[in-house]
Structures are given as structure tokens and as C-alpha cells.
Amino acid sequence: MKFLFPTFLFALFAVAIPVIIHLFSFKQHKTVYFSNVNFLKEIKKESKKRSQLKQILLLIARIFTIVFLVFAFAQPYIPTNQNNKKQATQIVAIYIDNSFSMNALSEQGQLLEVARNKAVEICQAYPAGTKFRLFTNDMEPKTQYDLNREQFIREVSNVHSSPVVVPLSLVYNKFSQQTANAKNSDKNLYFISDFQRSVTDPENFSDKSIYSFYIPLTPNNVANLYIDSCWVEVPAHRLNQEEELFVRIKNSSTEDYNNLPLKLYLNDSIKSITNFSVKAENEIVAKLKYINNTSGIQLGRTEITDYPFTHDNNWYISYYVEPKLKALAIFNNTTDSNEGLKYISALFENDDYIQLDKMNINALQISKLNNYNTIFLLNPESFSSGFLSALQNSVASGVSVVLFPSIKNNPLFNNSFLELFGANRVVGIDTTNQKISGIDFENRFYKNVFRKKEKNAIMPNIKGHLQFNQNIRSSESRLLWFQNNDKALSTLTYKRGKVWVFSFPLSANNEPFARDVLFVPTIYNIVLNSLPAQKISFTVGKTTSFTIRNNKDMDLSQPIKIEDSKNNKTFIPSKSSSSRGVRIDFAGQIKNAGHYFVKNGNKTVATMAFNFDRKESDLHYISAAELESKLSLLQLKNASVIRNVTNSFSEIFDELQNGKQLWKLFILLALAAILGEVLIARFLK
Numbered sequence: 106m107k108f109l110f111p112t113f114l115f116a117l118f119a120v121a122i123p124v125i126i127h128l129f130s131f132k133q134h135k136t137v138y139f140s141n142v143n144f145l146k147e148i149k150k151e152s153k154k155r156s157q158l159k160q161i162l163l164l165i166a167r168i169f170t171i172v173f174l175v176f177a178f179a180q181p182y183i184p185t186n187q188n189n190k191k192q193a194t195q196i197v198a199i200y201i202d203n204s205f206s207m208n209a210l211s212e213q214g215q216l217l218e219v220a221r222n223k224a225v226e227i228c229q230a231y232p233a234g235t236k237f238r239l240f241t242n243d244m245e246p247k248t249q250y251d252l253n254r255e256q257f258i259r260e261v262s263n264v265h266s267s268p269v270v271v272p273l274s275l276v277y278n279k280f281s282q283q284t285a286n287a288k289n290s291d292k293n294l295y296f297i298s299d300f301q302r303s304v305t306d307p308e309n310f311s312d313k314s315i316y317s318f319y320i321p322l323t324p325n326n327v328a329n330l331y332i333d334s335c336w337v338e339v340p341a342h343r344l345n346q347e348e349e350l351f352v353r354i355k356n357s358s359t360e361d362y363n364n365l366p367l368k369l370y371l372n373d374s375i376k377s378i379t380n381f382s383v384k385a386e387n388e389i390v391a392k393l394k395y396i397n398n399t400s401g402i403q404l405g406r407t408e409i410t411d412y413p414f415t416h417d418n419n420w421y422i423s424y425y426v427e428p429k430l431k432a433l434a435i436f437n438n439t440t441d442s443n444e445g446l447k448y449i450s451a452l453f454e455n456d457d458y459i460q461l462d463k464m465n466i467n468a469l470q471i472s473k474l475n476n477y478n479t480i481f482l483l484n485p486e487s488f489s490s491g492f493l494s495a496l497q498n499s500v501a502s503g504v505s506v507v508l509f510p511s512i513k514n515n516p517l518f519n520n521s522f523l524e525l526f527g528a529n530r531v532v533g534i535d536t537t538n539q540k541i542s543g544i545d546f547e548n549r550f551y552k553n554v555f556r557k558k559e560k561n562a563i564m565p566n567i568k569g570h571l572q573f574n575q576n577i578r579s580s581e582s583r584l585l586w587f588q589n590n591d592k593a594l595s596t597l598t599y600k601r602g603k604v605w606v607f608s609f610p611l612s613a614n615n616e617p618f619a620r621d622v623l624f625v626p627t628i629y630n631i632v633l634n635s636l637p638a639q640k641i642s643f644t645v646g647k648t649t650s651f652t653i654r655n656n657k658d659m660d661l662s663q664p665i666k667i668e669d670s671k672n673n674k675t676f677i678p679s680k681s682s683s684s685r686g687v688r689i690d691f692a693g694q695i696k697n698a699g700h701y702f703v704k705n706g707n708k709t710v711a712t713m714a715f716n717f718d719r720k721e722s723d724l725h726y727i728s729a730a731e732l733e734s735k736l737s738l739l740q741l742k743n744a745s746v747i748r749n750v751t752n753s754f755s756e757i758f759d760e761l762q763n764g765k766q767l768w769k770l771f772i773l774l775a776l777a778a779i780l781g782e783v784l785i786a787r788f789l790k
Contacts, residue, residue, distance in 0.1 A: 106181050106767065113179035116171075123167035127160060159789045166782035173775035181767040194290045196251075197231060199224045200240040200276045202298035203267045205416050205721045209299070209324035213751065216322045217266065220297040223320060224261050226754035227295055228254055238283075240276050242269040243693075249283050268416070268696060269646040270718040273298070274309035281311050291316060299324055300727045303720040307739055316743045319736075320750055321729050328358030330365075331417035331722040333388065335407055339549070340638035342424045344458060346397050352407050352420070354381060355388040357724050369393045371405045400428035402712050404670070404700045416698070417722040421714035422641040423700055430459045432632050433477040437466050437486060445483035445509055445611035448619040452628055459632055471495040475502060479635040484511045484610040488521050497525050500602035502686060503637030503654055508604070509611040512569050519571070526599040528606055529573040529581060539587040540564045541623070550584055550596070550634065554626045565617035565624075567593065570609040581606075585627075594627070601637045601654075642714045649692035653703060653711050663706035665689055667713075670700040 108114065201224055207217040228237055236251035239260050252260060273296060284292050292315045298304075300321050333353040342348070350369065356362060361384050369377040377393040397403070405422045434449050436442040446463060453461040462477070464470070466485065474480065474495055485508075500506055510519045512534055520530045541564040544551055572591055585593035596605050609615055618624055637654065653659070661682065667689070668675045678691040695701065695715055703711040727735070729746050736744040 106183055108176075108179040108181050110179050113175060116175045116178070119171050119175070120168050123164055123171070127164045155789070159785060162785045162789070163782055166778050166785060169778040170775050170782065173771045173778060177768045177771035177775060181771065183767065195231075195235065195293055196238070196284055196287055196290050197227075197235055197293045197295075198238040198240060198280050199227055199257075199295045200273075200297065201261070201264050202296075203241045203243075203264050204270055204304075205266055205268065205414070205717065206299055206301060206324075206724065207322075208266055208414075209327055209724075211322060211324050216299055216324055217264075219322055221261050221264060223297050223322075223750070223754065224295075225258055228257050228261075230754050238280070239264075240280070242267045242271050244269070244271060244275070244279070248279070268698070268717045268721075270304060270720045272304045272306045272309065274306045274311075277307075277315065277317065278309075278311040281315060284315075293318070295320060297322065300732060301720070301723065302725045302727050303723055305727050305732070305735075307736060307741060307744070310739075310741070313741055313743065317741070317745075319729075319732055319744070319746045321726075321732065321746070321748075322750065323726070324724075327413060327724060328360055329414050329417070329722055329724050330354065330356050330358065330362055330383070330409065330411040331414070331719065332407055332409060332420040333719050333722070335420045335422055335642060337641060340640070341634065341636035342397060342403070342426050342639065343430070343633055343636055344397055344400050344426055344428065346426075348395055348397060350377075350393040350395075350407070350422075352391045352393065353388060354383055354391060354409065355722070356383045356385060357722070359385045361385050365409060367391050367393070368408045369395065369405060370408065371395070371403060372399075373404075376405070397426050400426045402709065404712065404714070414722065416717050417719060419698065420642065420716055421699055423712040423714040424639045424641050425712070427478070427636060430479070430632055430635070431477045432459055432461045432479040432481065432635075433474070434461060434463045434481045434483060435466050435469060435485070436463065436483045439484065439486060439511075441484045441511065441513075441610055441612040441614075444613045448611055448616075448624075449481055449483065449628070452625065459629075466492075474499040475504065477504060479505045479507065479632045481507045481509070482522075483509050484612060486511050486514065487518060493522060493525060496522075500526065500604060501600040503601040505603040505605065505631065505635035507607070507631055509607050509609075510571055511610055512571060516571055523606070526597065526604045527579060528595075528597055528604060529576050529579050531571050532574045533572045534569060535572050535589070535591060536569050538566055538568050539570060539589060539591070540566050541585050541593050541618075542588045543586040543590075544623075545582070545584050548582065548584060550630055551626075554630070565615070565621040567609045567618060568614045573608065585623075603635065605631055642716055645695060645698060645715050645717050647718065648695075648715070650688055650690045651703070651711070651713055652686045652688045654686045659687065659705050659708075659710055661687070665710075666704045667691060667695070668702045668704055669697065670702060671697070675704075 201220045203217060203220075207215075207220060209216050211219060213219045224239075233254065236253065237257040238248055238251060239257060240248050241264055276296070277294065280292070280294050284290070294315050295318045297320045300319070331354070333355045335350060335352050337348060337350055339346075339349075352367060354367070361382070363382040364380045365382070367379050367381050368375055377395045379391055379393060381389055381391045383389045393407070403424050403426055407420045407422075409418050411418055432453065434446055436446045450461065450463070453459050469492070471492065480496070480499070496506060508519070508522060510516060510531075516534060517531055523530055546552070567587070570587065570591060570593065579597065581595045581597040583592045583595050587593055592608055594605065594607050596603060609618075611619065664677055665680050665687070666675045666677055676691070676694050678689040678694065680687055680689045682688075689703065698715055698717050701713045701715065702709045703713065729748050733746045736746070
């Protein structure tokens with residue numbers, strides 16, 4: 106306990122006055138004569154004891170009256186924080202949580218409306234001339250500017266719900282950075298929020314000098330069932346491919362849900378539907394299967410029904426299905442290379458989906474490599490540095506390259522190709538005939554290719570193959586191998602593309618492989634798996650850029666625009682070009698969930714699907730008591746939790762600024778002491 110006016114405590118010396126009065130009686134006594142005083146002597150003994158007790162009690166009551174009055178005038182208080190505010194000026198910042206969860210109702214009304222009103226009350230409680238700063242989840246640049254009272258109230262009235270979710274530490278640390286040079290001012294930061302567990306992180310606060318005040322708004326009990334996320338195991342999409350979409354559904358309520366429908370809409374038509382059940386405070390993963398019957402842009406959304414929160418009932422997805430896949434076979438003038446070309450050409454000769462082009466390496470147009478999904482290198486005898494550099498850029502942007510190596514002359518030249526992509530190096534040649542004896546049936550590449558896994562199946566015989574070192578740091582996956590355990594085919598990922606490495610040439614010497622049942626699914630699947638992975642969805646507020654893979658139809662002289670499919674509103678993002686494609690940046694400009702078209706002139710060159718952050722859907726809050734305990738454990742001595750949020754803020758402003766005032770209590774105690782003195786004098790005879 107401390108005193109606002111401690112000099113008044115000198116008045117405690119006034120306690121000596123009733124003590125002196127008690128010690129020295131100034132009352133004049135009269136002598137009365139009686140004929141017989143024996144009986145009166147007995148009465149006198151008894152009355153004297155009661156009189157002394159009465160005088161002592163009166164003395165105590167008078168002392169307490171003086172002490173309590175002196176304390177009241179000294180204005181005692183209990184500091185709200187251990188450190189007193191000592192600066193003449195104060196900087197006041199108020200954070201209004203305007204996330205979707207603040208749309209919930211409480212006994213006082215909608216939480217966001219209550220938060221706006223409370224912010225205005227805080228503003229009006231401070232003296233005229235105080236400067237304010239307003240923070241919301243949108244974290245707009247204007248938060249760094251000071252506002253007067255009228256400007257602040259006007260800005261508060263413009264605060265609306267936002268899909269952006271930010272942790273409290275982001276607000277706290279940003280305010281700390283903004284006021285780092287304000288050495289002669291106290292920094293006050295008010296948090297008005299429902300304090301969801303997912304965003305309440307005082308352990309990440311950068312410093313402890315800020316006076317922070319927490320005003321928890323408690324919503325009514327609500328239940329929420331929501332789609333947490335969607336994903337596919339195969340991130341590439343082709344025509345007539347069976348898709349398997351996984352949907353995680355969470356139940357944050359205390360109720361079980363049974364046999365509810367989960368729907369998938371694709372291009373505005375219902376594509377798949379299933380039922381699901383989920384227990385209270387639990388989650389499930391549902392599966393939706395369908396087939397890509399059409400090519401081009403696919404716009405989809407999964408949907409459930411739940412109230413009152415509807416912003417998380419949908420999950421939007423989008424991807425592109427290539428109408429045709431383009432493959433390129435690069436050959437040279439050697440016999441082996443031309444023989445390999447013959448086998449590849451025969452495989453794709455009458456294919457309606459895969460278009461095969463052929464180019465002699467001596468007349469190769471390097472600039473066109475990015476136009477293909479798959480590039481076959483048929484028994485090359487050398488690599489130029491320019492060709493390797495262009496090939497590396499193409500693979501980085503999403504092209505797949507397949508190497509059938511030459512084993513004649515000096516096969517170590519293949520290492521210049523392998524080293525570019527981090528593949529295992531060639532260390533020698535095995536000239537013996539070896540049969541392919543192993544297939545990785547568990548790999549997705551060969552999954553569902555064969556009806557049976559025959560242990561003693563007759564495999565093709567290969568006449569000579571390269572041997573590679575075994576680098577455990579390499580990300581290569583072995584798909585086929587020989588009897589001596591040497592690899593026959595491996596694959597690895599390089600940035601957005603893939604590299605497939607055979608250990609033997611495709612030539613007449615290895616015609617058994619070209620005519621084997623293994624050849625067709627292996628080569629065909631390589632092309633089908635050459636499609637680059639596509640991300641089917643993004644998060645509003647988190648994803649700020651997108652890369653458009655090099656597209657021959659793009660005209661960079663034309664502007665790139667992003668169009669909202671719901672309302673056709675457009676905006677122009679910033680852009681930059683690289684070997685991987687065109688990067689567009691749109692930070693803060695996409696605020697709603699849904700589908701967005703990326704347009705180059707009048708052409709749609711890409712699509713994006715955005716969803717709201719699901720942190721707001723997890724309706725678990727931290728209570729005021731838990732928050733106080735957490736702040737105490739973190740030793741945030743300048744932090745206070747305001748519990749009586751229903752009271753007008755002006756009623757608790759003095760307590761926050763000057764501590765808990767006790768003068769009223771001491772006035773009451775003084776009155777009680779006076780009343781006690783009156784009762785003693787009246788009833789104690």
C-alpha cells in the first residue's frame with residue numbers, strides 16, 4: 106500500500122489528543138455527605154471497573170477515528186503495477202480484435218460492437234490532448250501515426266470484420282518498435298479481444314516496459330463444425346485421372362455430429378458427395394473420389410452446413426488439367442540414338458493425349474525446351490555447357506527430363522549432367538548381361554500398374570549398364586534394379602521438375618526391354634508424372650505471391666490482372682520475371698475467400714483458390730484467470746487483466762492509472778469508529 110499524499114501522515118500525532126484527555130480528567134467533582142456509606146463503597150468498587158473499561162473503549166474508538174481519517178486524507182492506494190508511472194506524457198495504443206470470431210454474441214451484444222464501444226470509452230477517459238494509436242488485425246500502415254480523440258473515434262467507427270488472423274505478439278512487438286525512441290513517455294497498450302488460445306502468445310512479447318492491459322470479452326457458448334483443410338496426395342492433375350481429395354473436418358463443440366453430408370462442387374456442378382460423422386472435440390479425415398473428365402481450369406469447393414459461423418463451411422480449390430502432354434525426343438546421328446528414337450516414336454505414334462516431337466541435338470532450339478512436359482535424351486554422346494544450362498532451367502521450372510545414357514567410349518561424361526541435379530555419379534560399367542529383377546511396387550509410380558506382383562516374373566535382359574556410386578545424401582529413389590542390386594532406373598526431384606535416370610541405353614542391344622510389358626507403363630507413366638505439382642489452395646493473409654510458370658501464350662507487354670470470380674473486381678499486382686516464370690505480388694489485396702483468375706490481357710493464364718485462416722474457427726478461449734496466471738509466470742509486471750468489463754471504463758480509469766484507491770474504505774472505517782464511540786457512550790453504563 107502506498108499514499109498519494111504521504112505528508113498528511115504527520116497528522117497522526119493528533120492521536121495524542123484523546124490520550125491526553127484520557128489521562129487528565131478536567132471534570133469538577135462535588136462532595137455529597139451521607140450518614141452511612143458502607144453500601145455505597147461496594148457500589149463504587151464495581152462502578153469504577155466498568156467506568157475504566159468504558160473509558161478505554163472510548164479511547165480506542167477515538168484513536169481509530171483519527172487514524173482512519175488521516176489515512177483517508179493521505180489517499181492510500183494499491184499500485185496496479187509494481188512500477189509506478191513516472192513520465193509526464195503517455196502514448197496510448199488500443200488493439201481491437203476484428204477477426205471473424207468477434208462476430209459471436211455475448212450478453213452485451215456482438216463482441217466486435219462491444220469492443221468498438223470499449224475503445225471509445227478508453228479514449229474518452231484520457232485527458233484532452235492525449236495521442237492515440239489504433240491497431241486491428243489488418244495491421245495497416247496508419248497504425249504508426251498518432252491520432253487525436255476525434256480522429257481516433259472516427260477510425261474506430263470504420264473497424265469491420267477481417268479475415269486476417271494475427272497473434273497478440275505481433276501487435277505488441279510492432280508497438281514496441283514504433284515507440285522504441287520514446288524514452289520520456291509511458292507506453293500503454295490495451296488489448297480488447299476474446300483471447301483465443303491460438304493467438305494469445307505473451308511468451309513472444311519482445312520487451313517488458315510496455316504497460317499492457319487486457320480486456321477479455323466472453324462470447325456465449327457456441328458450437329462450430331468446420332473444414333480445416335483439403336489436400337491431394339498426387340499434386341499433378343491429368344485428363345481422365347481419378348482424383349482422391351482428402352478433407353479434414355474438425356468439431357470444436359461438445360456435441361457429436363452424425364451422418365452429415367460433405368459435398369464437392371467442380372465447375373459449379375456437384376461432383377462427389379459422402380456422409381461423415383465426428384465426435385465432440387474431435388476431427389476426422391473424409392475422402393472424395395472423382396475423375397477429371399474435362400481439361401483446362403478446374404474450380405472446386407467442398408461444402409458442409411453449420412451455423413452460426415459460416416465463413417469456414419467451404420474450402421475452395423483450383424488446378425489445371427492439361428488438354429495434351431507434350432514430349433520431346435532429342436537424338437543424335439549415331440545408330441544407337443536413332444534406334445532409341447524408333448522405340449519411343451512407336452509408343453506415342455497414335456496417342457491422342459501425348460504429342461511427341463523429335464529434334465536432332467545439332468539443330469536443337471534451346472528456347473523451346475520449356476514448351477514441353479517431358480524431354481527424352483536418347484543415348485547422347487556429349488553435352489554442351491549451353492545445353493546443360495538451358496536444361497537445368499527447364500527442369501527447375503517444372504519440366505521432366507529422362508536420360509538413356511550412352512555406355513560407349515567414355516560414359517563418365519554423363520556426370521556433367523548428373524551433377525547438375527544432385528544425382529549419383531557414374532563410377533564404371535558392368536559389361537555382363539543382367540536381368541531386371543526388382544520393381545518397387547510400393548512406389549506411387551508403379552502403384553496399380555500390375556494386377557499381380559509375380560515373384561518369378563520373366564524380366565528383360567540388359568546387355569551392359571552403368572554403375573553408380575551410393576551417395577546417401579542424394580534424394581534419388583530406385584524404381585528398377587538388376588540381379589546384382591545395381592539400379593536400372595531411378596528418379597529424383599529437382600525444384601519443380603523431375604529427373605529420371607536409366608543405367609542402360611535404349612538401343613537394339615536392349616530391344617528385349619523395349620518389347621517387354623514393363624516398357625510401356627514405365628515410359629508412359631514418366632510422361633504422365635511429368636506434370637509439375639500444383640498447389641490447390643492458399644490462405645488469405647498468408648500467401649502474398651504466386652509464380653506463373655513460363656507460358657508461351659503470355660504476352661509480357663500486356664498487363665497482368667487478378668480478377669475475383671465472385672464480383673469480377675480486378676486489381677493489378679506487381680510482377681517480376683525470372684527463368685522459372687513470372688512472379689506476381691499481391692500482399693494485402695486479396696481479402697476474401699474464393700477463386701481468383703490471373704489474366705494476361707484478356708487471357709486467363711492461371712487460377713488461385715483462397716481460404717480464410719482456420720485459426721479463427723477453433724473456438725477455445727483463454728480465461729481471465731488463466732491469462733493472469735500466464736502473465737505472472739512470464740513476469741510481465743506491467744500487465745493487468747481488467748475483469749469488470751461491463752462497467753464503464755471511466756470508473757476503473759483512476760484505478761488503472763493510480764492504482765486501487767482505498768480512501769473511501771478508510772472513510773467508512775472512520776464512520777464505523779465514530780458510530781462505535783456513540784454506541785459505547787450510550788449503552789455501556
